[in-house]
Amino acid sequence: MNPLRVQFQSRNFHNVLHWQPGRAPSNHSRIYFVQYKKYGQKEWKNKAECWETQELFCDLTDETSDLRELYYGRVRMASAGNYSGWSMTRRFTPWWATNIDPPVINVTQHNGSVLVVLHAPDFPYRHQKGTNVTVENYYDLVYRVFLINNSLEKEQNIYEGAGRVVEIGALMPHSGYCIVAEIYQPMLGRSSQRSEEICVKIP
Structure with a gap:
């Protein structure tokens, strides 16, 4: 019972x-x-x-x-x-x-380059000023960004570090690329799931 x-x-x-x-x-x-x-x-x-x-x-x-x-x-x-x-x-x-969600990613392109901005997930607590507390307040994080070349069906890890703004250059014109990211927690030795793919077409 x-x-x-x-x-x-x-x-x-x-x-x-x-x-x-x-x-x-x-x-x-x-x-x-x-x-x-x-x-x-x-x-x-x-x-x-x-x-x-x-x-x-x-x-x-x-x-x-x-x-x-x-x-x-x-x-x-x-x-x-x-x-x-x-x-x-x-x-x-x-x-x-606790399990950490993947980062939210925003992608913009300009002159054949792609700018990726990463956002850590918010937690249910707030600072005294009223701003959200993020995962970065409690863990040292490593962001991993992966670039998928659609025409070659090839994926490469093009960034791994603590920065949250990543510029990807030297992309092939007239090609399609998709970008995904994950959060790695070195102290715990584990990764989040991957974010949703965001795809762009290079003119």
Whole structure:
């Protein structure tokens, strides 16, 4: 009857607890109760918005905003007046566990060259001035930009570095090119997925 597969799923530091229903009589509705705590704390805290919820997820982004802390979440189920035990997550560290989206890229062309501007994804937090906090506030990043020559069906990594503006020159006239990019996190040894391709035609 306990909830199953209780785990955090994190994307750009949006930290959401997910679970699956435990066994219960099919003709009875199920409600769930969610609690969380930091590693080392004795007392669990109730998540008010996820207390007696019928959802199978609970957004704990605000409660897990200290990104290098260790957290736990747990869920119990009630059905027909019967309460399950608590099912707990593994230890969760947002800084380590979150998955980073690929960069957003803007491409313009001029005189046979292409200018690529890369934008890191925003996080759900804001600076005191009200501006968005980006992934660059928490990680050293390497941007990788790939150029695909459509006529040759050939891809090459034409840039790898921390800069967010990349100029690509010496492109063949009357040719089509596509550009994709990804973010690499050296400290964690992993890459984001690739961005959507943006294609241009060189006159």
